[in-house]
Amino acid sequence: MRTPKSWSPSLAIALLLAVLLPAPVLAVAASTDAPASQRNDTGDSALSDQQAINREIQLFRGSAISLSQAMAIAEALHAGSTTADVSFDGASHAPVYRVKTLHNDRVWQHAIDATTGRIVGGPAALPVKELDADDRSNLAALRAVRQRLSDAVRVAEHAASGKAISGGLVRERGRLNFAIVVISGSELKEVILEPPGAAGRK
Template sequence: MLAIVLVAIILPAPVSANASQTGEPASLRNEAEESAASDRQAVNRELELFRGSAISLSQAMAIAEARHAGAIAADVSFDGTPDSPVYRVKTLHHDRIWQHTIDATTGKIVGGEAALPLKELDAGDRSNLVALKTIRHRLADAVRLAEQAAAGKAISGGLIRERSRLSFAIVVMSGSDLKEVILEPPGVARRR
């Protein structure tokens, strides 16, 4: 998930020890430091594009869900790497996962849509998506709550399963920080 990678990149790196303590040549340390700086620049560029987006994550989900009556958003993330920033939205409809690309500036669907039958997913993903169909709360509800709780704007969201619990993981930009908010929908049955 892009958001988890973003959080990992933005978190401060530990202070590096000198070469005599680590046995690491200075040239390797310099390459690693340059790579980390480049990664931070790429993340900062993407976050700036996100801040300037006219379309919110919630709007992108609604646009994708409207493509198929009864579709449910299962995963959404901002992607600032193409020429024009987009949201990548996956919806569940009639035992298929539909993949949509929504322009973050105009709200228009970019390119076509792709569908993947649930039976082609691994058992864990299939189980999560089947559970998603049975719960009352939706990803859009989780995004709204996470944005309120973290006082910011959601940049990604999706399903995770931790310790046999199905939850929504939402990454929210609050000021210049990224915060991950985990919400367990009420009434979700535990599956092992």
């Protein structure tokens, strides 16, 4: 697979994990030894979860604005900002992208309408110093690497042959990674990308 020149081929895709949608309710009910009343509750819960997932995916697929466009809209609000976390939210009154951007010493939270690209509501900002130690460490590492979350989204969409629905930072064994969830066909796939130079950053 070809990756952009800014990504080291040996580090670009650390893991591509396909996460299948929840199993059919009948399979869940048939595999448990719980009493019938509990099996029904479990089945109802699984059905409800599956319906919520299906609804979210349907809304996402019908959105005129992509995740990458939502990030660009949010970043344009503060020159020099970079996205630290983004996700599609179909549970609100109107589907939106929730975007957190880092600018100077603040994390800004924006809601971008998934249909029009307009800003929904006012921005909220939180000083970085008020975050917990892990979040501060991740944001410091994000500042230090050349790659941006938008770069990771492009690589992940190509690798998983789909469209990204969320992305953010994760730290595993001391390494900062970008974790991107992509909808590919009927599956949700998580692509983990390690930016060059992120290893060992605390």
